[in-house]
Amino acid sequence: MFEKILANVESKNPLVHNITNYVTVNDCANIILASGGSPIMADDIKEVCDITSICSSLVINMGTLNERTIKSMIAAGKKANELNHPVIFDPVGAGASGLRNETAIKLLEEVKFSTIRGNISEIKFLATGGGNTYGVDACEADRVMEESLDSVISFAKSFSQKTGSVITITGAIDIVTDGNKTYIIRNGHPMMSKITGSGCMVTAVIGSYTGANPDNILDSAAASVCAMGLCGELAYKKLVEVDGGTNTFRMLLIDYMSKMNAEMLKAGAKIEIR
Amino acid sequence: MFEKILANVESKNPLVHNITNYVTVNDCANIILASGGSPIMADDIKEVCDITSICSSLVINMGTLNERTIKSMIAAGKKANELNHPVIFDPVGAGASGLRNETAIKLLEEVKFSTIRGNISEIKFLATGGGNTYGVDACEADRVMEESLDSVISFAKSFSQKTGSVITITGAIDIVTDGNKTYIIRNGHPMMSKITGSGCMVTAVIGSYTGANPDNILDSAAASVCAMGLCGELAYKKLVEVDGGTNTFRMLLIDYMSKMNAEMLKAGAKIEIR
Amino acid sequence: MFEKILANVESKNPLVHNITNYVTVNDCANIILASGGSPIMADDIKEVCDITSICSSLVINMGTLNERTIKSMIAAGKKANELNHPVIFDPVGAGASGLRNETAIKLLEEVKFSTIRGNISEIKFLATGGGNTYGVDACEADRVMEESLDSVISFAKSFSQKTGSVITITGAIDIVTDGNKTYIIRNGHPMMSKITGSGCMVTAVIGSYTGANPDNILDSAAASVCAMGLCGELAYKKLVEVDGGTNTFRMLLIDYMSKMNAEMLKAGAKIEIR
Numbered sequence: 001m002f003e004k005i006l007a008n009v010e011s012k013n014p015l016v017h018n019i020t021n022y023v024t025v026n027d028c029a030n031i032i033l034a035s036g037g038s039p040i041m042a043d044d045i046k047e048v049c050d051i052t053s054i055c056s057s058l059v060i061n062m063g064t065l066n067e068r069t070i071k072s073m074i075a076a077g078k079k080a081n082e083l084n085h086p087v088i089f090d091p092v093g094a095g096a097s098g099l100r101n102e103t104a105i106k107l108l109e110e111v112k113f114s115t116i117r118g119n120i121s122e123i124k125f126l127a128t129g130g131g132n133t134y135g136v137d138a139c140e141a142d143r144v145m146e147e148s149l150d151s152v153i154s155f156a157k158s159f160s161q162k163t164g165s166v167i168t169i170t171g172a173i174d175i176v177t178d179g180n181k182t183y184i185i186r187n188g189h190p191m192m193s194k195i196t197g198s199g200c201m202v203t204a205v206i207g208s209y210t211g212a213n214p215d216n217i218l219d220s221a222a223a224s225v226c227a228m229g230l231c232g233e234l235a236y237k238k239l240v241e242v243d244g245g246t247n248t249f250r251m252l253l254i255d256y257m258s259k260m261n262a263e264m265l266k267a268g269a270k271i272e273i274r
Numbered sequence: 275m276f277e278k279i280l281a282n283v284e285s286k287n288p289l290v291h292n293i294t295n296y297v298t299v300n301d302c303a304n305i306i307l308a309s310g311g312s313p314i315m316a317d318d319i320k321e322v323c324d325i326t327s328i329c330s331s332l333v334i335n336m337g338t339l340n341e342r343t344i345k346s347m348i349a350a351g352k353k354a355n356e357l358n359h360p361v362i363f364d365p366v367g368a369g370a371s372g373l374r375n376e377t378a379i380k381l382l383e384e385v386k387f388s389t390i391r392g393n394i395s396e397i398k399f400l401a402t403g404g405g406n407t408y409g410v411d412a413c414e415a416d417r418v419m420e421e422s423l424d425s426v427i428s429f430a431k432s433f434s435q436k437t438g439s440v441i442t443i444t445g446a447i448d449i450v451t452d453g454n455k456t457y458i459i460r461n462g463h464p465m466m467s468k469i470t471g472s473g474c475m476v477t478a479v480i481g482s483y484t485g486a487n488p489d490n491i492l493d494s495a496a497a498s499v500c501a502m503g504l505c506g507e508l509a510y511k512k513l514v515e516v517d518g519g520t521n522t523f524r525m526l527l528i529d530y531m532s533k534m535n536a537e538m539l540k541a542g543a544k545i546e547i548r
Numbered sequence: 549m550f551e552k553i554l555a556n557v558e559s560k561n562p563l564v565h566n567i568t569n570y571v572t573v574n575d576c577a578n579i580i581l582a583s584g585g586s587p588i589m590a591d592d593i594k595e596v597c598d599i600t601s602i603c604s605s606l607v608i609n610m611g612t613l614n615e616r617t618i619k620s621m622i623a624a625g626k627k628a629n630e631l632n633h634p635v636i637f638d639p640v641g642a643g644a645s646g647l648r649n650e651t652a653i654k655l656l657e658e659v660k661f662s663t664i665r666g667n668i669s670e671i672k673f674l675a676t677g678g679g680n681t682y683g684v685d686a687c688e689a690d691r692v693m694e695e696s697l698d699s700v701i702s703f704a705k706s707f708s709q710k711t712g713s714v715i716t717i718t719g720a721i722d723i724v725t726d727g728n729k730t731y732i733i734r735n736g737h738p739m740m741s742k743i744t745g746s747g748c749m750v751t752a753v754i755g756s757y758t759g760a761n762p763d764n765i766l767d768s769a770a771a772s773v774c775a776m777g778l779c780g781e782l783a784y785k786k787l788v789e790v791d792g793g794t795n796t797f798r799m800l801l802i803d804y805m806s807k808m809n810a811e812m813l814k815a816g817a818k819i820e821i822r
Contacts, residue, residue: 022296022570023577023589029297029470034520038411039470040367041297044340050371066592066616068340093588097598137586194806196577196587245803246582255519258468296570303571303744308794312685313744314641315571318614324645342614529793532742 002269003262005213005223009036014056014211017080018204019043019073021063021092024197027254028061028204034258035227037208043069048076057085057211060111061200062103063092070103077111086114086210086217089165090203094118095125105129108163114210114217117168117203120144120152127159137193144171153182153274168221170202174229176222183222186270187229189236195250202228205257222271230268231256276543277536279487279497283310288330288485291354292478293317293347295337295366298471301528302335302478308532309501311482317343322350331359331485334385335474336377337366344377351385360388360484360491363439364477368392369399379403382437388484388491391442391477394418394426401433411467418445427456427548442495444476448503450496457496460544461503463510469524476502479531500543505530507542550817551810553761553771557584562604562759565628566752567591567621569611569640572745575802576609576752582806583775585756591617596624605633605759608659609748610651611640618651625659634662634758634765637713638751642666643673653677656711662758662765665716665751668692668700675707685741692719701730701822716769718750722777724770731770734818735777737784743798750776753805770819778816779804 014037020028025041032039042051045068052058058080060073080087089111094104104126107113116126119137144152153175160167160179169175174185192198205228209220235252242248288311294302299315306313316325319342326332332354334347354361363385368378378400381387390400393411418426427449434441434453443449448459466472479502483494509526516522562585568576573589580587590599593616600606606628608621628635637659642652652674655661664674667685692700701723708715708727717723722733740746753776757768783800790796 021589023573023587025297026300026470026574030521030524033468033470040370041295041338042367042371043338044373046341047339047371047373050373054370064589064591065595067594093590096588096602097590097595099592099595099598194581196574196581245800245806247578247799247802247806250578251521251525251799252519254521258519258521299571300574300744304795304798307742307744314644315569315612316641316645317612318647320615321613321645321647324647328644525795525799526793528795532793532795 001219002223002265005209005216005220006262006265008212009209012056012212013038014208015040015054016207016211017042017052017055017058017076018061018207019048019069019076020059020061020200023063024200027197028200030254031201031257032204032208034254035205035208037211043072045072045075048072049079052076052080052085053083055085057088057207059088059090059203059207060107061090061092061203062100063200065099065103073107074110077107081112086214087111088203088207088210089113089116090200091116091118091122091126092200094122101125113163113165115166115168115206115221116163117170117206119199120169120171123159123167123169127155144169144173144175149173153177157182166218166221168206168225170199170225174225176218176225178218181218182274184272184274185222185225185229187226187233187268189232191236191246191249192232194246223265226269226271227257227260227265230265231260233268275493276497276539279483279490279494280536280539282486283483286330286486287312288482289314289328290481290485291316291326291329291332291350292335292481293322293343293350294333294335294474297337298474301471302474305475305528305531306478306482308528309479309482311485317346319346319349322346323353326350326354326359327357329359331362331481333362333364333477333481334381335364335366335477336374337474339373339377347381348384351381355386360488361385362477362481362484363387363390364474365390365392365396365400366474368396375399387437387439389440389442389480389495390437391444391480393473394443394445397433397441397443401429418443418447418449423447427451431456440492440495442480442499444473444499448499450492450499452492455492456548458546458548459496459499459503461500461507463506465510465520465523466506468520496545497539500545501531501534501539504539504542505534549767550771550813553757553764553768554810554813556760557757560604560760561586562756563588563602564755564759565590565600565603565606565624566609566755567596567617567624568607568609568748571611572748575745576748579749579802579805580752580756582802583753583756585759591620593620593623596620597627600624600628600633601631603633605636605755607636607638607751607755608655609638609640609751610648611748613647613651621655622658625655629660634762635659636751636755636758637661637664638748639664639666639670639674640748642670649673661711661713663714663716663754663769664711665718665754667747668717668719671707671715671717675703692717692721692723697721701725705730714766714769716754716773718747718773722773724766724773726766729766730822732820732822733770733773733777735774735781735816737780739784739794739797740780742794771813774817774819775805775808775813778813779808781816
């Protein structure tokens with residue numbers, strides 16, 4: 001599947017509209033470029049419909065919410081739905097505040113998402129309206145381990161069936177499902193949790209890959225998660241050679257995305273279908 | 275010309291007020307410091323006049339517009355005009371949305387710009403109120419090539435005469451003109467379009483150089499474009515040595531700006547006068 | 549003192565709520581992670597009280613103020629006070645505009661700060677309501693030198709006694725005092741002033757260290773300043789080896805924070821008690 005996904009990104013150079021947070025926005029823009037897309041960030045209600053209309057996909061990330069941008073997210077999401085553009089949702093910190101909770105729920109009601117990507121705590125909150133969140137990171141108790149894998153898969157499949165969205169849960173083990181077919185991905189490196197933006201960047205890459213492959217939403221998400229995880233592995237390997245720290249790791253992560261191709265991805269993907 | 279421009283930056287350490295976007299703001303601040311200036315970012319209507327009053331120049335970048343900051347841009351621009359401070363305009367994404375179009379036109383009406391810097395699509399939009407834009411990047415059809423160079427030069431000169439601003443069009447070939455004298459600059463590297471912020475950073479450096487050389491607006495813009503392009507070339511050369519990707523390139527670009535001096539610039543500038 | 553401070557950060561992994569500027573926010577998030585904490589950025593009035601309630605400390609940084617976030621700063625600060633969470637204040641650019649001045653004064657009136665960290669010009673402004681500021685950097689005339697050290701110490705002690713806050717003045721020589729005990733710190737490197745965010749990052753690390761050591765506010769601030777300064781020294785040493793520029797320096801600075809431990813800090817700290 002990787003050849004087709006990446007070939008389409010390369011030939012189409014999808015324009016990705018991002019309504020996102022101001023913490024990781026630069027990394028998101030750079031990784032979209034590195035992945036073969038073109039980012040455009042625009043969050044004012046007076047322009048989001050115009051902008052999303054000229055784009056191939058829309059990424060909504062609620063990392064730093066405010067009243068002004070929530071309205072823009074809903075308007076842009078509806079417009080993208082109308083135009084049949086893929087819309088990707090990253091419910092950063094869902095569960096951590098009333099505002100995030102209400103906004104996540106409202107977005108799920110008003111916008112049809114192609115893909116929802118979060119950590120297990122965030123996705124659990126969306127599915128159940130409860131659960132625990134430790135800030136913007138997953139709760140210890142929630143971590144996806146081999147022993148909890150089966151139950152998390154069936155949870156993800158049922159939430160996917162309920163929403164009609166591809167559900168992407170990232171963590172030590174990643175799960176991508178359309179409610180029917182499920183990918184289990186074991187790429188990645190623990191150091192990805194020692195930098196800000198690893199999650200946001202996966203979501204941004206999903207925006208890029210899905211923008212170029214709107215008819216293949218599930219595989220686009222899975223390929224993005226594999227690519228990002230593989231970049232993490234390659235970055236860590238290089239990091240050890242240069243004896244660097246977390247910020248060198250962050251740079252290398254984006255570097256490897258700019259070097260990623262279908263052959264590397266095929267050789268390095270640790271992906272299993274269930 | 276480079277010696278004088280850079281000597282003034284070094285001796286004056288110009289304070290540059292930026293009303294800019296949240297995508298590339300950190301890179302802009304860092305490249306202003308690297309170029310020898312001091313950045314200050316402030317966009318609230320209640321402080322922009324105070325801030326611009328203590329600065330040497332003002333950079334207005336419309337990368338992520340919102341209603342709140344548009345008012346601040348106009349107020350700060352008028353104040354800077356009143357104080358005779360150079361004002362630099364980067365019409366990011368002009369042509370991509372109604373809001374950007376109206377704002378660009380309104381800014382041109384209300385504020386007198388020393389220099390306007392954009393890609394060819396953005397500048398064409400400003401000049402004609404039409405044209406094509408592909409998000410925040412130039413349209414393929416618009417790229418400045420050797421064969422279209424003469425017509426682009428005469429377009430830029432005429433727009434400069436109309437606005438009284440130095441017009442700076444960056445791309446594969448860069449054009450800097452005050453309507454009379456025109457510089458053609460062939461520095462740079464294609465990888466500059468694979469990172470976000472290359473354009474914003476050139477504009478930021480123009481803010482720094484012009485802030486220290488308010489009586490030499492044309493040469494300040496030309497020197498900035500040469501310096502930035504040369505940094506791109508040097509960064510790419512080093513990148514090949516270290517086998518890096520796009521994010522290492524971005525770091526090296528700012529690194530080289532911090533090492534730039536008049537000798538390097540004189541030796542490396544590919545600049546022609548017409 | 550370093551062992552205990554760092555051991556608590558490691559074991560508690562403090563969640564740090566930041567209401568901060570959009571220029572250096574990514575660096576602040578990354579250095580909090582590198583220091584052993586977890587950052588969460590949230591500035592909307594509708595969620596800041598929720599967010600601060602689940603955190604260990606709150607950092608208020610007024611680098612890019614606007615009316616919306618000023619209200620959030622006050623609400624979050626009061627809530628954190630109520631919950632007895634440490635609140636750290638970085639009065640970026642105090643003295644540079646009426647809005648910053650009024651906001652700084654209002655924050656001092658409404659919120660009880662555990663620690664206030666700024667350059668000498670900013671702290672002088674807070675203490676006297678006057679003084680000079682050169683943008684967001686300290687005035688030349690204000691630099692803390694050996695000859696002015698004694699008078700700056702007694703100024704800092706008296707301001708600490710007045711406010712009940714630990715006062716942290718960073719510059720060529722750093723001063724950290726609780727009005728009684730004073731640390732003089734001589735770590736650091738001049739290149740730290742050639743990148744944006746050095747000051748904001750120290751404040752962020754104070755948020756992380758103090759969040760894990762709420763009963764040891766003075767030592768937490770001193771350890772943060774030592775750690776950051778030592779990172780600057782190590783980064784510069786490595787920078788010379790790799791022949792890098794300012795942006796490589798910035799990356800290395802965060803890298804070394806991710807490698808910092810009590811042994812390194814004990815060996816490298818240039819700290820004196822008065």
